[in-house]
Amino acid sequence: MSLKKLIQHCKNGDRKAQEQLYRKYASILFGLCLKYSRNKTEAEDNLHDSFLTIFEKIDQFKFKGSFEGWIKRITVNTVLQKYRKDQYLKLVTENTEEEAEVDYEFADIQLSTLLQYVQELPTKYRLTFNLYVLDGYTHKEISEMLGTSQGTSKSNLSRARMILRERIKKENINIA
Numbered sequence: 001m002s003l004k005k006l007i008q009h010c011k012n013g014d015r016k017a018q019e020q021l022y023r024k025y026a027s028i029l030f031g032l033c034l035k036y037s038r039n040k041t042e043a044e045d046n047l048h049d050s051f052l053t054i055f056e057k058i059d060q061f062k063f064k065g066s067f068e069g070w071i072k073r074i075t076v077n078t079v080l081q082k083y084r085k086d087q088y089l090k091l092v093t094e095n096t097e098e099e100a101e102v103d104y105e106f107a108d109i110q111l112s113t114l115l116q117y118v119q120e121l122p123t124k125y126r127l128t129f130n131l132y133v134l135d136g137y138t139h140k141e142i143s144e145m146l147g148t149s150q151g152t153s154k155s156n157l158s159r160a161r162m163i164l165r166e167r168i169k170k171e172n173i174n175i176a
Contacts, residue, residue, distance in 0.1 A: 003067060010058050018055055026051075028068070029075050035130045036079045038119055049082065050075040076135070080145055083123060117167050118160075124148075125160035132157050 001009075001020070009017030030047050037043035054071050061070055118126055127146060131137040132153070137145070139153040146153070 004063065007058065007061060007063075007067065010055065021054075022051055025068070025071060029071065032072060032075050033079060034115065035118070035134055036076070036127060038123070038126075046075075046079045046082065050078045053078045076131075077145075080127065083127065084147060114164075117164055120167075121160055121163055125156050125163065128153055128156035129160035129164075 001017075006017050006021055006024075010021055026047065029050055030043060033043040033046040033050065034040070037046055050071075054074050057074065061067060118129060121129060124146075128142055131142045131145065132139070139150045139157075142148075142153040143150045148156075
């Protein structure tokens with residue numbers, strides 16, 4: 001069945017089509033959820049919540065643009081909404097003038113190791129790091145998504161990088 005037909009069947013509430021769609025995209029979205037979650041269990045919960053939202057809003061997909069991009073955006077927004085609701089993100093006023101943004105390279109570290117370290121970051125730092133470094137959002141976009149200031153976004157990114165750098169240094173892993 002073509003993707004367009006599969007989506008149309010999902011729009012009509014076809015459970016078998018929903019299952020097919022889930023099987024087709026679950027691994028991709030689970031990887032995305034892992035980036036934003038503290039552990040595998042939380043990522044599984046976030047994946048489940050994301051698919052509930054996808055199936056609830058699938059009528060809004062108008063076959064303009066990439067379906068995969070659309071469901072990824074819903075997944076990120078679902079996860080961020082959960083964190084905002086649970087009040088993991090608090091507005092923090094920080095002096096960012098003194099903190100220079102340094103672009104560290106983590107390319108020489110195994111992805112699984114880096115992902116583990118990122119998952120261990122405090123929530124506000126993990127979310128900011130993922131949105132900026134891994135997903136390419138700007139500080140302006142991040143501040144809008146997380147309900148913080150751009151300065152807080154920059155500060156959180158700087159602190160996330162500092163924590164990661166210290167963790168890597170502690171493990172004696174050479175980075176570029």
